[in-house]
Amino acid sequence: MDPLVWEWLSFGVRWLHVITAIAWIGSSFYFIALDLGLRKRPGLPEGVTGEEWQVHGGGFYYIQKYMIAPEAMPEHLIWFKWESYSTWLTGFFLLVVVYYAGAELYLIDRAVLDVPAWGAVLISLGGLALGWIIYDLLCRSPLGKNDWLLYAALFGFLVLLSWGFTQVFSGRAAFLHTGAVVATIMSANVFMIIIPNQKKVVATLRAGGTPEAKLGLQAKQRSTHNNYLTLPVIFLMLSNHYPLAFGTKWNWVIVSLVLVMGAIIRHFFNSMHAKKGRPWWTWGVAALCFAAIVWLSTFPAETPEEYDISGTQNPLYLSASFEDVRETVIGRCSMCHAQEPFWEGIGVAPKGVVLETDEQILRHAHEIYIQAGRSNAMPPGNVTEISGEERQLIASWFEQALAPKP
Structure with a gap:
């Protein structure tokens, strides 16, 4: 779908x-x-x-x-169940x-x-x-x-x-x-x-x-x-x-x-x-x-070793535009979506989404596509000044990589 x-x-x-x-x-x-x-x-x-x-x-x-119940049951009785x-x-x-x-x-x-x-x-x-x-x-x-x-x-x-x-x-x-x-x-x-x-x-x-x-x-x-x-x-x-x-x-x-x-x-x-x-x-x-x-909540979850999802089976990783997408995401998103965000007022990565490695970007590819590619929801207020061309790059990368092959 x-x-x-x-x-x-x-x-x-x-x-x-x-x-x-x-x-x-x-x-x-x-x-x-x-x-x-x-x-x-x-x-x-x-x-x-x-x-x-x-x-x-x-x-x-x-x-x-x-x-x-009353002596005579009423004909109309509302049941609160639906x-x-x-x-x-x-x-x-x-x-x-x-x-x-x-x-x-x-x-x-x-x-x-x-x-x-x-x-x-x-x-x-x-x-x-x-x-x-x-x-x-x-x-x-x-x-x-x-x-x-x-x-x-x-x-x-x-x-x-x-x-x-x-x-x-x-x-x-x-x-x-x-x-x-x-x-x-x-x-x-x-x-x-x-x-x-x-x-x-x-x-x-x-x-x-x-x-x-x-x-x-x-x-x-x-x-x-x-x-x-x-x-x-x-x-x-x-x-x-x-x-x-x-x-x-x-x-x-x-x-x-x-x-x-x-x-x-x-x-x-x-x-x-x-x-x-x-x-x-x-x-x-x-x-x-x-x-x-x-x-x-101040005790962070134990950070496990990253697992590799960037191999030959992942078309998003194999896409020719992935390097450009990675550069865009790192440059426009990772100041907040990081293990240690450096945007003032952000203490923890929003929704726990960290975008610093290839694996993390690929894991959250769908969210990146919806939030920053097909809409301007992210970054909030476009504070990092992501351009229309960069949004189109993200959208095309996701859609073309996952499009059904003839």
């Missing part, structure tokens, strides 16, 4: 993913706050456990919650477009594990499936009867999983996959547990029976997990834009701190909505966690 078409496909899918994620997280946060803020009063209708008055957009809303499903589906499609199709660039780091693209994709798919299976087994095990023991086990599992991903993928992909596993757990909770249990309850009530209490308890437990995992998964999904998060020696420890930081921030808002006070100490702990993350 044409690189420009693929780039726009990536942007379109990312846009959909962000939109659906906002819808899911927004409705989730709203219902959590609503549920925790419900008030009890004498004279509530049978089965109603709380009510709340709200005002929004110039109108007033009166909301009541039935712990199980936000979750759409978020996961668009996220997985984005994973395919960016990380699977661009495995050599974004997924694989041969200095970490030298595997073919198809092998890395299988590891990725296996990690997503295994993450949900182990999580579900932990919840169904005896640990599931004690919330605090279960939280400890799940925390340890996610940290171990994050460390495992750093042993097989690039740092960027390791963070993204930890977030993808968490997102899979959250969406699978909705698809496999919460919605099916609610449907069983509705079916039983419509048949005149009494629903099993465990169905509601199980759904509530999984919903609570989703609540506390939301902020960490947002951090992990955004982290691929920030190499100081994923490109450090202790990146998996950073994941563990993010899990703690996200959970205690949610605890603050949960306590506030439940009218149990505002535990301000949580922000102090969150600030300490963030400070620790900043400190850990």
Whole structure:
């Protein structure tokens, strides 16, 4: 597929993913706050456990919650599920477009594990499936009867999983996959547990029976997990834009701190909505966690020996114009994209992209083509005064070298 078409496909899918994620997280946060803020009063209708008055957009809303269901089921019932499903589906499609199709660039780091693209994709798919299976087994095990023991086990599992991903993928992909596993757990909770249990309850009530209490308890437990995992998964999904998060020696420890930081921030808002006070100490702990993350980011990742991708199999390297492209990239880009950037105010290479050697230029050829060849996104504000001829040189080099041969 044409690189420009693929780039726009990536942007379109990312846009959909962000939109659906906002819808899911927004409705989730709203219902959590609503549920925790419900008030009890004498004279509530049978089965109603709380009510709340709200005002929004110039109108007033009166909301009541039935712990199980009203005596007569309404004909029109809205199920909040498609936000979750759409978020996961668009996220997985984005994973395919960016990380699977661009495995050599974004997924694989041969200095970490030298595997073919198809092998890395299988590891990725296996990690997503295994993450949900182990999580579900932990919840169904005896640990599931004690919330605090279960939280400890799940925390340890996610940290171990994050460390495992750093042993097989690039740092960027390791963070993204930890977030993808968490997102899979959250969406699978909705698809496999919460919605099916609610449907069983509705079916039983419509048949005149009494629903099993465990169905509601199980759904509530999984919903609570989703609540506390939301902020960490947002951090992990955004982290691929920030190499100081994923490109450090202790990146998996950073994941563990993010899990703690996200959970205690949610605890603050949960306590506030439940009218149990505002535990301000949580922000102090969150600030300490963030400070620790900043400190850990000062430990650079171990620099492995470069591997050679510049041999006879690489048409970009064999191109007659590669030397001119190399000179352009070194002259116009490497003042920022260097192990030790010398552009004032730049402390680390943007997005972790270093462009000082042939191997590094070839590894990031697609990004150079899009950012500096087919657009003027780089350098920012054209501070290094790259000319139109130089941009055309980069674009022609990439397109001609990778064009199908007759």
